[in-house]
Amino acid sequence: MALHAHYYDGRTPRRQEVLLSVAESELWLQGEGIDRREALASVEFAERLGAGPRLVRLPNGAYCEVRDHAAFEAELKAAGLRPSGIEGLQRSWRIAVASTLIVMAVAVLGYIYGLPVAARVIAERLPKAVDRQLSRATLASLDRTWLSASKLDASRREQLVHGYQRLDLGGDGQSLTLEFRSGGALGPNAFALPDGTVVVFDELVNLAKDDDEIYAVLAHEQGHVHYQHGLRMLLQGSVVAAVMTAWIGDVSTLLALLPTAMLQTRYSREFESQADAYAVAQLRAHHIPPSRLADMLERMVDARAEKAGGKHEDGGFLSSHPATQDRIRLLREAG
């Protein structure tokens, strides 16, 4: 059964009415002054996409435009030509709904389970040179921007380094390299770099009531190093950012930032509690009550709230931050 189609000869944009039929492994076009037969092997049937016209590509740039989809499919079927599998999938609402659910499931499961596992596996296998290069570059850039040289006495610094080494928190004789810096506007803090360097701020040392509180913070940082949190965070963060930008960045780059930040918070909370758990175990083994870490955390929160000018009762952002309060509570429960 022949059907109506528009024929374009590839040399002019003239539209010509033709009757199209498929028979005996040949495509046959008939119209005013047109009688063209082409072997099916040399013809390309473009797949059907929505209700728009469908193309039959002929050799030397000519093509037919078909709009009667039902008749055309019947014609192809009669000639033994089946549509590709994907063509059907793209038309079904049921498949579309199922695909939507699968895409969502992949995203949620990938975020909760897949990405953390992948980041851990990759972090474990990355050569140590990468850690070192990354840590050095990070510290160098921080030194240029936020940090300045430590104002602590050399003897005080040495005392802390020796005390910390003697303590041997990990129990394997491998202590971290300590770097002292003045944090300035950043307030009392300490952070670990992927290669096992811990940067301790003067403000933290001055804020601590005794050295055990500093060692408690170092135990926590050692937890981050032990589990390679720095590298894993970096890997997870870049994947989340890349996916969010690809997903919604076309609409607005600014809009993509908010969910990215929100999604990364969850990861960082997990890492904090894991590092806390590590610190609790190590501190206990060395007869330092884990509550000393809680004491120090509380003092850091207070110092920060004071600095932000927030009144103490309503506590500013950080102290009322449920995550920090939860951490302090858990550490107290640990003794």
Next chain:
Amino acid sequence: MENELTPPELRPAPETMRFTGTGGEYFRIWIVNLLLSIVTVGIYSAWAKVRRLQYFYRSTELAGTGFEYHGKPMAILVGRVLAVLMLLIYKYSLTYSPALGASVFLLLLLVSPWLFRSSLRFRLHNSSYRSLRFGFKGTLGGAYWATFFGFLMMILVGVAVAIAFAISKLIGTILIPIAGLLFFFVLYPAWYRAIKAYQHNGARYGQSAFSFHATLGQYSWIFFLTFAILLGIGVVTGILAGVLGSADLIALPKPGEKPDPKAFAALAPLLGVFYIGVFLFIGPFFRARMDNLIWNSTRLGEHRIESRLSAWRLFGLYLTNLIGIVCTLGFFWPWAMVRLARYRAESLTLIPAESLDKFVASHDPETNAIGEEAFSVFDFDIAL
């Protein structure tokens, strides 16, 4: 210039473009291809891209016939792999050493006009209407001239101001506003125009050439209007903040005082107004004006094109699309794209000077997809 061969009364009637696609239709195509792209770790995305372009091309009709896209997925995949490689080399060299990163960036910058031209060639050679292919005949020299000349001029002005400053502070201070005006209302629009002129003057349909006739004055005027609106939104937001501030509804930080976070939180809705104003209105305004200018100044042979985008309608579309996308966590995307394509098509009209059947085909070798893919990965969004 009027065509002398076909008297006006015999010319064909104007043809307005139509978009026949629907959001539901495109959603079903999009989601299946998205899933396949995820499952194949991105490899399938080249096939997905071909489908997307084919869907939008075929659904865009002029005088009862759709456009067609002929790009091959394999060519796009190769281009994509190379583009990702380039991006990785750049990122890696940047973390390894800033100096190396900078030289890689410079190298990429130097090849970018070539990539730009390749992408135009690939896209146009793979587009057809009524079995006649589009094409691109712009020269490589033209690409370098269009992209680098304006850029160099802008740098030159910056250097001139710096030198003036070094000679005398007074002269430098006087020169800054002049250089600013020159930059925003002459040099930048001229650069913008040069790139568009390169694109449109180089484009072909069959053997017929497109030509571009917009003047620098017309470009400058749009930049000036956009700037004026930006200024207006800034002033309105400022007055609002002032009024609310004096009524003690919000506490603005006084100079030298630490800002109170709570008072800052009250500023959020104001910033929201500013955001909507700047990002959601300035964009559509500029795009509507610019697209209208570009298409109204473009001819295909003696055929004219008319574009009638309205900034307000585009603003409404952007805003509702944004709300839809946010509320559905991104799944509204296909509908958003279809709504934009429909409005875009319906505001474009071809005003023929003679019968459309008189075009003649030209045959050119195919071009590679690397340029186009590099552009979409590096996000040098030069085309409007």
